[in-house]
Amino acid sequence: xxxxxxxxxxxxxxxxxxxxxxxxxxxxxxxxxxxxxxxxxxxxxxxxxxxxxxxxxxxxxxxxxxxxxxxxxxxxxxxxxxxxxxxxxxxxxxxxxxxxxxxxxxxxxxxxxxxxxxxxxxxxxxxxxxxxxxxxxxxxxxxxxxxxxxxxxxxxxxxxxxxxxxxxxxxxxxxxxxxxxxxxxxxxxxxxxxxxxxxxxxxxxxxxxxxxxxxxxxxxxxxxxxxxxxxxxxxxxxxxxxxxxxxxxxxxxxxxxxxxxxxxxxxxxxxxxxxxxxxxxxxxxxxxxxxxxxxxxxxxxxxxxxxxxxxxxxxxxxxxxxxxxxxxxxxxxxxxxxxxxxxxxxxxxxxxxxxxxxxxxxxxxxxxxxxxxxxxxxxxxxxxxxxxxxxxxxxxxxxxxxxxxxxxxxxxxxxxxxxxxxxxxxxxxxxxxxxxxxxxxxxxxxxxxxxxxxxxxxxxxxxxxxxxxxxxxx
Amino acid sequence: xxxxxxxxxxxxxxxxxxxxxxxxxxxxxxxxxxxxxxxxxxxxxxxxxxxxxxxxxxxxxxxxxxxxxxxxxxxxxxxxxxxxxxxxxxxxxxxxxxxxxxxxxxxxxxxx
Numbered sequence: 001x002x003x004x005x006x007x008x009x010x011x012x013x014x015x016x017x018x019x020x021x022x023x024x025x026x027x028x029x030x031x032x033x034x035x036x037x038x039x040x041x042x043x044x045x046x047x048x049x050x051x052x053x054x055x056x057x058x059x060x061x062x063x064x065x066x067x068x069x070x071x072x073x074x075x076x077x078x079x080x081x082x083x084x085x086x087x088x089x090x091x092x093x094x095x096x097x098x099x100x101x102x103x104x105x106x107x108x109x110x111x112x113x114x115x116x117x118x119x120x121x122x123x124x125x126x127x128x129x130x131x132x133x134x135x136x137x138x139x140x141x142x143x144x145x146x147x148x149x150x151x152x153x154x155x156x157x158x159x160x161x162x163x164x165x166x167x168x169x170x171x172x173x174x175x176x177x178x179x180x181x182x183x184x185x186x187x188x189x190x191x192x193x194x195x196x197x198x199x200x201x202x203x204x205x206x207x208x209x210x211x212x213x214x215x216x217x218x219x220x221x222x223x224x225x226x227x228x229x230x231x232x233x234x235x236x237x238x239x240x241x242x243x244x245x246x247x248x249x250x251x252x253x254x255x256x257x258x259x260x261x262x263x264x265x266x267x268x269x270x271x272x273x274x275x276x277x278x279x280x281x282x283x284x285x286x287x288x289x290x291x292x293x294x295x296x297x298x299x300x301x302x303x304x305x306x307x308x309x310x311x312x313x314x315x316x317x318x319x320x321x322x323x324x325x326x327x328x329x330x331x332x333x334x335x336x337x338x339x340x341x342x343x344x345x346x347x348x349x350x351x352x353x354x355x356x357x358x359x360x361x362x363x364x365x366x367x368x369x370x371x372x373x374x375x376x377x378x379x380x381x382x383x384x385x386x387x388x389x390x391x392x393x394x395x396x397x398x399x400x401x402x403x404x405x406x407x408x409x410x411x412x413x414x415x416x417x418x419x420x421x422x423x424x425x426x427x428x429x430x431x432x433x434x435x436x437x438x439x440x441x442x443x444x445x446x447x448x449x450x451x452x453x454x455x456x457x458x459x460x461x462x463x464x465x466x467x468x469x470x471x472x473x474x
Numbered sequence: 475x476x477x478x479x480x481x482x483x484x485x486x487x488x489x490x491x492x493x494x495x496x497x498x499x500x501x502x503x504x505x506x507x508x509x510x511x512x513x514x515x516x517x518x519x520x521x522x523x524x525x526x527x528x529x530x531x532x533x534x535x536x537x538x539x540x541x542x543x544x545x546x547x548x549x550x551x552x553x554x555x556x557x558x559x560x561x562x563x564x565x566x567x568x569x570x571x572x573x574x575x576x577x578x579x580x581x582x583x584x585x586x
Contacts, residue, residue, distance in 0.1 A: 045520075237525035239518065298519040308521060344521045357521060 014112045014121040020267045024126045027263025030256045031133035035062055035140050037252025041307065042144045044245030045356050049432025050148040051241055051442045057143035057155055062136050064159040069132040072099055076168040077131065078176045081115060082124070090179040090186065092169040101128060120267045130263060131171070138212045139163050144356030145220030146227045146422075149429050152437050154420045158412060162219065166408035170211050170401060174203070180210065180397045187400070188393050201389045203397045204377060206275070207264035209319025209370035210401040217363025218405035220354060226413040227422045229353035231429055238355075243303050250307035254283060257314045261321045275321045279314065282321075282333030286313025286365075289337025297341075305341065312340035312361050316369035323377035332372050336365045370398040475570040475583065476544040480535045481507060481563040482555040487533050493554040499537055499547065500586075507534040513561040532563060538573055540583055 039058035043051045065073070075098035080087050087093040097103075104110055104124050112121040139159045146155075173180040179187055182199035189199035205211065232238070240246060261279045265272040290309025291301040316336030317329055324332060344360035347353065354360065374391030375382045382391050416422060423429070428436040435441050482490060487504065494502065508529035515528040539547050544567050551565055575585035 237527065239525055239527070240520055294519075294522070298522060298524070300519055302519060302521075304520050341522070345523075348523065360521075 014114065016112055017120045017122060017267070020120050021122045021126060023268035023272070024122050024130055024263060024266065027259035028126060028130040028133055030259025031130065031137065031263065032062075032256075034133070034253050034256035034260065035059075035137045037249050037256055038137060038140050039249070040245050041249025041253060041311070042147065042356050044242040044247075044249060045144075045240040045304070046147050047238055047432075048241040048442060050434055052434040052438050052440055053152065054143065054147050056152065056438060057150075058140040060152065060156050061139040061143070061159050064156055065136045065139050065163050066132060068160055068163060069128070069135050070101055072096070073135055073163065073168055074101060074128045074131060075099055076164070077171040078115075078127075081176060082111070082113060087172065087176070087178060090173065090177075090183075092172045092178070093176060095168075101125075104128070115266060118267070120269075122266065127266070130266075134208060134212060134260070135163055135167055135171070138167055138208075138216050141212070141216035141358060141362055142219045142223065145224040145354045145358040147230075147355035148433060149230050149424060150227060150422055151420065151424055154416055154422050157420060158416055161412050161416075162409065165412060166219065166405055167211070167215065170215055170404055173404075174205050174211050174397070174401075180205075180400060187396060191393070191396075192389055201380070201393050203393050204323050204373045204390070205319040205370060205397065206322035207261045207318045209315075209366050209373075210397050213315045213318060213362045213366030214370065214398060214401040215405045217359050217361075217366055218402050219409040220358030221352070221363060222406055222409040223413055224347075224352050224354040224359070226410070226417060229351075230355065231426060233353045234348060234351075240304060246304055246307050250310045254310055254314060257283075257318075261318060265322065271322060274326075277326050278321045278324055278329040279317050281326045281329035282317035282336065283310055283313035285330040285333030286310065286316065286337030286340075289313075289334040290341040291337075293338050293341035308340065308344070308357070308361060309337040312336045312365040315340075315362055315365035316372065318366070319370045320373035320376065323373055323379070323381075325378050328376040328378065328381075328383075332369065332376055335372070336368050339368055340365050367398050367402075370401075371395050475573055475586070476539055476541055476567050477570050478537045478539060478544060478547050478551070478565065478567050480537075480551045480555065480565040481509070481532050482535060482551070483557070483561060483563060484531055484533045486555045486557070487535070490535065490551055490554045493550050494537065494547070497547065497550050499539070499543075501537075503536040505534045505536075507532045511561070511564065530561070538570060538586055540586060 035058050039055040042058065043055045046054045072095040076092050076095040079093035079097040085097065110123040110125045113124040113127050114121045115127065139162065143155065172178045175181065177183040180203055182188055182202040184194050184197040186199055188201050188203050192199065192201045194200060257279060258276055262272040262275045265275060287306050287309035290305050290312060294305045295301045313333040313336050316332055320332055321329070340361050343364040344357045346360060371391070371394050373381070374394035377386065377390055378384055380386035380390040382388055424433055424437065491502070508531050510528055510530060515526055515530055518525050518527055535551070537547060548565050548567060556562055572581060573585040574581055
């Protein structure tokens with residue numbers, strides 16, 4: 001998704017591009033699969049008593065964000081894409097303009113859209129679907145920062161408010177022709193000038209380094225600070241409960257990410273193919289980068305490190321995948337893996353409990369990928385003789401994203417802290433949030449836990465019965 | 475009768491079981507256990523954070539034997555489970571008042 005050049009509908013009837021449409025149907029489905037993949041990636045890293053809650057934070061995001069996206073999310077992010085109607089200060093489009101996707105369906109079925117103005121028309125409905133999956137996973141990503149300790153209801157409310165007030169505006173600013181895009185009213189055009197309504201220096205965020213990863217990473221940092229540490233953080237061993245599940249999750253993320261990155265080209269063409277290769281190049285190199293740091297710092301190359309390196313590489317290449325060469329992607333990737341491996345240790349030194357390293361992986365690798373694109377872009381990057389303008393605009397869009405996400409999340413997080421409250425009770429947290437909040441436990445391996453069907457009877461119900469422990473309301 | 479309990483390394487279990495069968499022991503109970511002795515635990519590293527894992531996996535093997543077999547059984551387990559390295563485990567023997575076979579109701583040595 002490079003900057004959308006808005007194209008008024010041509011006089012002649014646009015013709016559907018079937019190849020691109022088929023590709024986008026597959027790509028959107030792959031991106032949707034990333035969220036269950038993330039749920040496993042995160043779920044495997046939590047403690048056994050809270051794995052279901054961790055997974056439910058991702059699935060919950062699918063529910064809330066999916067519904068909201070159809071009602072007002074698309075309208076708020078891309079509502080003015082087709083008709084070029086004005087947005088609100090380049091920040092967001094009118095949420096009621098296409099409320100409930102009204103206007104997408106004419107007499108001839110769904111209308112077609114050509115977001116980049118390159119003559120490749122796909123049904124707008126699958127464009128909505130593709131964008132919906134991005135909103136879902138961005139929210140789900142945040143959950144890793146506040147594992148094991150948050151009321152499920154507060155999380156669900158947060159998901160709805162945050163995606164509306166932070167994600168949709170940022171998506172509009174970067175991809176919907178807003179402030180951080182290359183549009184004539186964008187920051188870049190104001191700083192470096194524009195030609196024919198398009199900025200001279202186009203900000204590069206191909207698939208969501210700013211909108212998805214910097215955004216989610218910063219939100220994770222803010223929430224980790226607001227919600228506070230888990231009891232026992234830094235003193236107790238909090239070992240991942242199931243490392244093979246972490247690896248499976250990382251594999252699903254990698255697979256889905258091809259839909260995420262290559263799909264962001266919105267066409268099955270040469271650039272989409274290069275993006276696929278760049279994505280793989282950076283990810284392989286990042287895994288090695290992480291493992292090398294581990295081997296020399298900790299003495300072992302670990303499985304969790306390999307999975308984390310994979311994700312760090314995928315994050316870093318996300319904004320840059322359409323602008324780099326495969327060799328440039330290797331460089332971007334190996335630095336991303338090494339940087340993130342070093343960054344995950346920060347939380348112990350600085351004392352914030354970003355439980356599953358959303359900051360260390362997504363914020364750090366997202367910042368590096370977005371800013372690194374200014375160094376390594378083959379046409380405009382500093383290392384390729386393109387000067388510093390691209391690097392400057394990349395740094396600006398990265399920092400503006402940090403600012404927007406930081407301020408927005410702080411306001412929403414504080415409001416929820418003062419009203420619904422974030423934390424479950426200490427008893428629930430130490431006994432395990434799964435049984436208390438969801439009425440389930442993840443594993444019954446021994447099969448000797450006893451009990452019987454139903455909640456009534458002479459024997460008083462205990463932990464696994466219907467009675468919810470005090471303070472467990474979510 | 476005596477109850478011989480041995481805490482051994484999990485990967486020694488098969489060898490010990492075969493040696494006991496060869497000696498003529500017809501049954502045993504095995505359960506997973508975790509714990510530590512002089513060896514203490516070991517350390518694991520996740521994303522650069524080092525955790526000391528105190529309780530390491532062991533197998534608890536329990537054999538009910540007649541009094542005269544007790545010391546031989548201990549010897550059999552000792553010889554098979556011993557690697558000479560730290561963490562090999564422990565064996566102890568305690569007297570048992572009675573044993574009942576649930577299927578038949580037999581008592582004492584008959585029930586072994």
